[in-house]
Amino acid sequence: MNEQKTEATVSFLDLDLAPEVLHAVRDAGYTHPTPIQQQAIPLALAGRDLIGLAQTGTGKTAGFTLPIVQNLIGTPLVDANGEPVHRPRVLILTPTRELAAQVEESFRKYGKYTSLRVVPIYGGVGIEAQSKALRRGVDVVVATPGRLLDHMERGNVGFDDLEVLVLDEADRMLDMGFAPQLNRIVNDIPRYRQTLLFSATMPPEVEALARKYLRKPVVVQVGRRSEAASTVTHAVYPVPRERKNTLLVELLKKPEMDSVLVFTRTKHGADRVVRHLEDEGIAATAMHADKSQGERTRALDDFKAGKIRVLVATDIAQRGLDVSGISHVINYDVPRQPEDYVHRIGRTGRAAATGDAYTFMSPDEISMVRAIERTIGQQIPRISVPGYDFGTTSEASLPVVSEPISADIARAASTNGAPDQAEKQRRYRRPRSVARRR
Ligand code: AMP
Numbered sequence: 001m002n003e004q005k006t007e008a009t010v011s012f013l014d015l016d017l018a019p020e021v022l023h024a025v026r027d028a029g030y031t032h033p034t035p036i037q038q039q040a041i042p043l044a045l046a047g048r049d050l051i052g053l054a055q056t057g058t059g060k061t062a063g064f065t066l067p068i069v070q071n072l073i074g075t076p077l078v079d080a081n082g083e084p085v086h087r088p089r090v091l092i093l094t095p096t097r098e099l100a101a102q103v104e105e106s107f108r109k110y111g112k113y114t115s116l117r118v119v120p121i122y123g124g125v126g127i128e129a130q131s132k133a134l135r136r137g138v139d140v141v142v143a144t145p146g147r148l149l150d151h152m153e154r155g156n157v158g159f160d161d162l163e164v165l166v167l168d169e170a171d172r173m174l175d176m177g178f179a180p181q182l183n184r185i186v187n188d189i190p191r192y193r194q195t196l197l198f199s200a201t202m203p204p205e206v207e208a209l210a211r212k213y214l215r216k217p218v219v220v221q222v223g224r225r226s227e228a229a230s231t232v233t234h235a236v237y238p239v240p241r242e243r244k245n246t247l248l249v250e251l252l253k254k255p256e257m258d259s260v261l262v263f264t265r266t267k268h269g270a271d272r273v274v275r276h277l278e279d280e281g282i283a284a285t286a287m288h289a290d291k292s293q294g295e296r297t298r299a300l301d302d303f304k305a306g307k308i309r310v311l312v313a314t315d316i317a318q319r320g321l322d323v324s325g326i327s328h329v330i331n332y333d334v335p336r337q338p339e340d341y342v343h344r345i346g347r348t349g350r351a352a353a354t355g356d357a358y359t360f361m362s363p364d365e366i367s368m369v370r371a372i373e374r375t376i377g378q379q380i381p382r383i384s385v386p387g388y389d390f391g392t393t394s395e396a397s398l399p400v401v402s403e404p405i406s407a408d409i410a411r412a413a414s415t416n417g418a419p420d421q422a423e424k425q426r427r428y429r430r431p432r433s434v435a436r437r438r
Pocket residue numbers: 030031032033034037055056057058059060061062322324350351352
């Protein structure tokens with residue numbers, strides 16, 4: 001009998017992965033591909049352009065890393081003597097250095113049984129070591145846009161051999177004002193390439209970017225647009241602004257709060273919360289743009305190792321971080337952009353884990369919470385703590401609407417945009433011998 005495989009029964013063995021890649025997946029301890037991996041891996045292996053609508057925590061990084069590693073080792077780049085040549089064939093652009101470091105780690109993890117070389121390129125650290133690594137030869141460059149342009153202008157790296165471009169967290173890159181840098185970079189790389197774009201949300205600016213940089217993309221979506229990770233339990237605590245500190249301390253007394261990520265809107269806010277927690281004898285560290293790379297790495301390591309229980313961060317510092325095992329996310333301030341709410345709580349409920357996401361809402365933040373509820377298409381339960389609630393019984397509930405995916409992108413998803421055979425040869429299976437091409 002020809003049984004249809006359900007999501008849970010699909011195994012990595014069904015995905016046509018090379019033994020080297022499968023071996024690394026087994027080492028990582030994964031048994032089943034996540035939904036985004038099930039959808040994205042076969043398409044990326046086939047060389048298709050892809051729009052992945054998925055937030056962090058869905059396994060999207062492996063969703064693009066695994067097929068890229070596989071395609072690279074399937075068509076090794078060699079010189080006239082058959083010796084491996086390392087030239088950038090893959091470029092991954094990320095909004096933050098933390099995410100770049102994480103994607104680099106992912107390539108090391110899944111490429112451990114190959115001789116692929118990966119180099120992370122981001123600001124805030126010395127440029128010389130990066131220049132040296134680039135000059136020594138590299139297959140995969142994982143970079144933030146500003147520092148990469150710096151290297152390109154110095155002539156440290158060229159992308160004549162580029163085959164794959166990945167734009168990770170495209171919405172955040174645009175939010176951070178990287179559009180001009182992206183344009184300059186993309187103008188300097190080959191037009192015939194595979195492009196994969198990942199984004200948690202699809203505002204019109206990201207759609208425009210996709211139209212400009214991608215060719216007949218397939219859209220792969222996990223959950224509804226802007227849907228928050230479904231394993232997360234949400235709650236809103238109504239509380240006057242001046243009582244947020246004491247409510248936080250109260251909540252942190254719960255024994256199940258063993259690894260808590262607290263978000264504040266500003267750097268000073270983060271520092272203030274840390275000082276207050278320390279005064280109360282709770283070990284906490286701040287993570288924001290004013291901290292050096294070393295300090296951020298140390299904070300993250302201590303948090304992961306369980307040495308500090310509470311990490312207090314701003315959005316920029318935390319975006320896309322892989323901090324496994326977070327038990328709770330607390331939005332000390334309500335994020336101004338509803339999308340940031342989705343990203344923040346993407347920290348908890350990662351892959352199969354569950355988590356709680358609490359949001360402190362002062363009276364001036366009610367409308368922002370409602371905007372979030374409209375975006376995620378669900379109403380968040382209010383938890384009233386006696387002595388803290390400022391009285392929300394009069395808070396009229398708004399109808400909650402979820403927006404359908406935009407018509408343009410839906411159309412792109414439904415067209416059969418597979419490149420024809422000749423085109424595919426030209427784009428993805430160029431002769432890999434450097435000597436032959438020269
Ligand atoms: P990402 O969404 O790429 O940030 O990944 C979220 C987390 O899920 C990371 O900690 C990954 O190591 C983990 N992960 C990725 N793929 C799988 C899988 N197939 N099974 C279990 N965990 C996974």
